[in-house]
Amino acid sequence: MREVAVVSAGMTPFGELWRHSLRDLFVEASLEALRNARADSVDAVYVGNMSGGQFVGQEHLAPLLVDQLGFRGVAATRVESACASGGAALRAAFLDVASGMSDVVLAAGVEKMNDGADVTGVLASAADQEAEVYHGVTFPGLYAMIARAHMEQHGTTLEDLAAVSVKNHRHGALNPKAQFRQEVTLEQVMNSSLVADPLRLLHCSPVSDGAAAVLLCPLSRAKEFTDRPVRIRASGLATSSMALAERRDPAFLDAVRLSASRAYKMAGLSPSGIDVAEVHDCFSIAEICVIEALCFVEPGRGGQAARTGETALGGRLPVNPSGGLKSKGHPVGATGIAQVIEIFDQLRGAAGERQVADAAIGLTQNMGGSGASSVVHIFERV
Amino acid sequence: MAGIVGYGAFIPRNRIKTEEIARQWGKDPVAVRRGLLLEEKSVPGLDEDTITISVEAGRAALERAGIDPQRVGALYIGSESHPYAVKPSGTVVAEALGVGPEVHVADFEFACKAGTEAMFVALSLVESGRVEYALAIGADTSQGAPNDALEYSASAGGAAYLFGPRELLADVVETYSYTTDTPDFWRREGEFYPRHTGRFTGEPAYFRHVSTAARAILERAGLRPADFRYAVFHMPNGKFPLSVGAELGFTRQQLEPGWVVPTMGNTYSGSSPTGLAAALDVADPGDLVLITSFGSGAGSDAFVLRATELLLERRSRAPTVRSMLEGKRRYLTYGQYAKYREKILLNE
Amino acid sequence: MPSPRYWREIPARYRLEAARCGGCGAILYPVRRICPACRGETFSPVKLSRRGKVITSTVIHAAPTEFQMEAPYAMAVVETPEGARLMVQVADCDLEEVVPGTEVTLEFRRIRKEGKGGILCYGHKAVPVR
Numbered sequence: 001m002r003e004v005a006v007v008s009a010g011m012t013p014f015g016e017l018w019r020h021s022l023r024d025l026f027v028e029a030s031l032e033a034l035r036n037a038r039a040d041s042v043d044a045v046y047v048g049n050m051s052g053g054q055f056v057g058q059e060h061l062a063p064l065l066v067d068q069l070g071f072r073g074v075a076a077t078r079v080e081s082a083c084a085s086g087g088a089a090l091r092a093a094f095l096d097v098a099s100g101m102s103d104v105v106l107a108a109g110v111e112k113m114n115d116g117a118d119v120t121g122v123l124a125s126a127a128d129q130e131a132e133v134y135h136g137v138t139f140p141g142l143y144a145m146i147a148r149a150h151m152e153q154h155g156t157t158l159e160d161l162a163a164v165s166v167k168n169h170r171h172g173a174l175n176p177k178a179q180f181r182q183e184v185t186l187e188q189v190m191n192s193s194l195v196a197d198p199l200r201l202l203h204c205s206p207v208s209d210g211a212a213a214v215l216l217c218p219l220s221r222a223k224e225f226t227d228r229p230v231r232i233r234a235s236g237l238a239t240s241s242m243a244l245a246e247r248r249d250p251a252f253l254d255a256v257r258l259s260a261s262r263a264y265k266m267a268g269l270s271p272s273g274i275d276v277a278e279v280h281d282c283f284s285i286a287e288i289c290v291i292e293a294l295c296f297v298e299p300g301r302g303g304q305a306a307r308t309g310e311t312a313l314g315g316r317l318p319v320n321p322s323g324g325l326k327s328k329g330h331p332v333g334a335t336g337i338a339q340v341i342e343i344f345d346q347l348r349g350a351a352g353e354r355q356v357a358d359a360a361i362g363l364t365q366n367m368g369g370s371g372a373s374s375v376v377h378i379f380e381r382v
Numbered sequence: 383m384a385g386i387v388g389y390g391a392f393i394p395r396n397r398i399k400t401e402e403i404a405r406q407w408g409k410d411p412v413a414v415r416r417g418l419l420l421e422e423k424s425v426p427g428l429d430e431d432t433i434t435i436s437v438e439a440g441r442a443a444l445e446r447a448g449i450d451p452q453r454v455g456a457l458y459i460g461s462e463s464h465p466y467a468v469k470p471s472g473t474v475v476a477e478a479l480g481v482g483p484e485v486h487v488a489d490f491e492f493a494c495k496a497g498t499e500a501m502f503v504a505l506s507l508v509e510s511g512r513v514e515y516a517l518a519i520g521a522d523t524s525q526g527a528p529n530d531a532l533e534y535s536a537s538a539g540g541a542a543y544l545f546g547p548r549e550l551l552a553d554v555v556e557t558y559s560y561t562t563d564t565p566d567f568w569r570r571e572g573e574f575y576p577r578h579t580g581r582f583t584g585e586p587a588y589f590r591h592v593s594t595a596a597r598a599i600l601e602r603a604g605l606r607p608a609d610f611r612y613a614v615f616h617m618p619n620g621k622f623p624l625s626v627g628a629e630l631g632f633t634r635q636q637l638e639p640g641w642v643v644p645t646m647g648n649t650y651s652g653s654s655p656t657g658l659a660a661a662l663d664v665a666d667p668g669d670l671v672l673i674t675s676f677g678s679g680a681g682s683d684a685f686v687l688r689a690t691e692l693l694l695e696r697r698s699r700a701p702t703v704r705s706m707l708e709g710k711r712r713y714l715t716y717g718q719y720a721k722y723r724e725k726i727l728l729n730e
Numbered sequence: 731m732p733s734p735r736y737w738r739e740i741p742a743r744y745r746l747e748a749a750r751c752g753g754c755g756a757i758l759y760p761v762r763r764i765c766p767a768c769r770g771e772t773f774s775p776v777k778l779s780r781r782g783k784v785i786t787s788t789v790i791h792a793a794p795t796e797f798q799m800e801a802p803y804a805m806a807v808v809e810t811p812e813g814a815r816l817m818v819q820v821a822d823c824d825l826e827e828v829v830p831g832t833e834v835t836l837e838f839r840r841i842r843k844e845g846k847g848g849i850l851c852y853g854h855k856a857v858p859v860r
């Protein structure tokens with residue numbers, strides 16, 4: 001396998017972008033990535049997208065989008081793994097370059113969620129239709145059940161949950177591309193309206209439009225595009241049961257653990273080697289469970305990490321310096337690539353006010369559904 | 383000799399007080415309550431209908447019978463609130479109960495006597511030997527138009543009777559049916575609420591059919607009211623069954639155990655069958671029980687039953703009617719009731 | 731819910747038909763071709779008991795369009811005595827009483843309906859035991 005580098009990035013702001021269509025968003029982010037690298041051609045494009053079909057009635061995105069980008073004819077594929085579609089697209093692009101099949105590959109993610117669709121219903125299609133959706137469950141509902149199990153088993157408190165949102169909003173306030181650039185207080189989170197008990201509105205990531213794109217090439221060619229490439233040291237992908245009910249421990253995300261183990265093994269690293277991480281905090285409880293499954297903290301201790309400042313900027317291991325899905329926004333298919341962009345910036349020392357001092361190794365974790373799919377990537381400053 | 387080998391009832395847990403409805407329409411709550419002898423009525427949840435009530439009542443009947451559902455050769459559901467206008471309730475109920483596919487299934491409708499009608503046919507099929515076991519269910523989620531007298535009584539619930547050839551919980555001693563064309567109450571296709579003719583529903587309709595059927599069955603069986611331990615008459619409100627019972631010579635002691643209407647309301651096709659279930663819940667071996675239904679349109683079915691020794695043993699396998707009437711309940715405001723009964727106009 | 735899909739799922743939804751793996755004893759609900767625990771392919775039919783206890787739960791306030799009339803409603807993962815775990819709504823309850831450990835029975839209910847003119851979809855909901 002060849003060494004692979006990320007050489008440039010582009011991203012739209014995340015938010016309710018009423019004036020932008022799905023194709024506008026994709027082109028804006030991709031063009032920025034291409035221009036930053038001064039690249040005028042690519043060998044292949046991978047587009048992460050969860051549900052163009054349900055959100056805007058558009059399937060068959062890959063040819064449409066590369067054509068819009070002026071790359072008619074280029075090999076292009078849409079990659080879908082629910083909210084992990086972006087991470088999965090990056091992995092596909094990484095494998096394409098690593099295998100030697102392609103040299104310059106664009107990995108993008110895009111989602112246009114604010115266009116009149118029943119968002120709760122569309123997102124629910126990432127759960128098990130037969131076992132879960134039939135009965136009226138929603139994604140906040142599934143994560144609420146995870147939260148209640150975590151609280152029951154580990155004594156995690158409502159304050160612990162709220163602390164994750166407070167932390168990520170504090171980070172997101174520093175991110176010019178974030179959907180919510182304002183801080184929230186513990187009281188505001190704990191008094192926001194109930195969505196699925198115990199989860200409240202401010203425990204939930206928003207409904208967002210946005211796109212993100214990164215350009216990959218063999219590490220050996222990286223200098224053609226940038227003087228500060230970032231190497232992809234590992235890629236781990238794993239799955240678990242779709243239905244939450246089928247997991248012996250509903251408070252433990254085994255796909256996350258498995259994808260992380262695979263990535264740590266491939267990188268030859270232990271969790272303590274990670275300087276900064278972007279993880280999938282679609283709900284506050286998700287960050288708690290994910291950092292446990294990534295072995296950043298002991299099992300059951302995820303709840304304390306945000307409250308004690310361990311995972312805040314300036315803490316032992318900053319998690320979601322971008323503001324995370326919670327504050328930056330969560331255009332589902334774009335999220336996995338946006339996480340990569342934050343780590344790309346962090347490892348290049350380009351994260352501005354959010355910069356983690358001397359960050360050399362970064363990790364992204366992107367997950368689909370209630371944790372049925374998880375993809376972890378580890379990056380290194382070159 | 384064919385008879386009842388299992389029975390069961392189901393009553394939804396939501397209730398609305400008579401006073402709550404009366405207040406909504408500016409009526410004197412005390413006068414309404416006393417006039418109709420109604421305290422409260424059951425209300426189906428948004429997720430309950432004739433099918434779900436029938437399944438739960440049917441399960442209880444099968445529990446008490448202790449037979450393999452595959453041996454049930456016929457299944458009939460009497461209701462005037464079948465959830466589909468076209469497509470049987472019975473097919474869902476049969477599949478849920480594990481009955482069939484070798485089974486004869488039909489939905490019956492005859493206003494409030496569709497349940498006893500199903501019982502009559504089920505019994506007859508078992509007696510004829512055409513099927514070994516036959517299940518008859520009377521269930522309804524009745525509708526009464528807002529601000530109509532029916533709104534105080536129209537409620538939800540049902541009862542199921544499994545008829546079979548042996549191990550009887552009650553023998554069927556006699557049956558009788560009486561039917562005329564009497565347009566006292568109806569609902570045309572596509573109409574949401576039934577209509578009725580006020581006081582015409584009394585003497586020429588309810589009283590004439592119920593008392594004629596009851597007198598005839600007593601005569602056929604050679605029995606007098608005093609021979610019975612319990613008597614159940616269709617319960618469109620609290621008053622009518624007590625009046626007709628007294629007129630026929632039955633005492634309050636004979637009527638009250640099956641007189642479930644004050645706290646259940648009128649479950650239409652489920653009304654007299656649920657009253658009968660309440661009587662079987664307390665009957666002793668050898669007790670005679672009379673049930674006489676009434677369905678507008680109009681007709682009455684009457685049965686004379688005798689409780690057996692086995693009834694005592696099997697009774698505890700399923701909940702009693704009184705336990706459902708007196709168990710955990712949730713009281714609704716008129717607003718909640720209007721929502722539950724889908725009386726509020728919404729966007730699709 | 732398209733009618734053919736609904737129809738295929740009737741045995742599991744109406745009668746709680748499950749399977750026990752001949753290889754490892756795992757209970758599969760709904761039934762599958764291959765055991766997720768041991769990859770076994772031999773099964774014996776099992777009918778789940780209509781009772782169980784809550785493993786975890788929530789109260790849905792922001793509901794999908796088809797369930798908006800019922801919101802807020804409780805949902806739970808319920809484990810039956812056979813060891814099967816089901817995602818179900820919890821009906822006829824005080825929303826606060828549905829917590830891990832709550833004993834429930836499973837009752838036949840209408841789960842959803844396809845608008846005013848579509849099919850009615852049935853299945854089971856949990857009801858707390860008292």
Ligand SMILES: [Zn+2]
Binds near residue numbers: 753756765
């Ligand atoms: Zn197995």
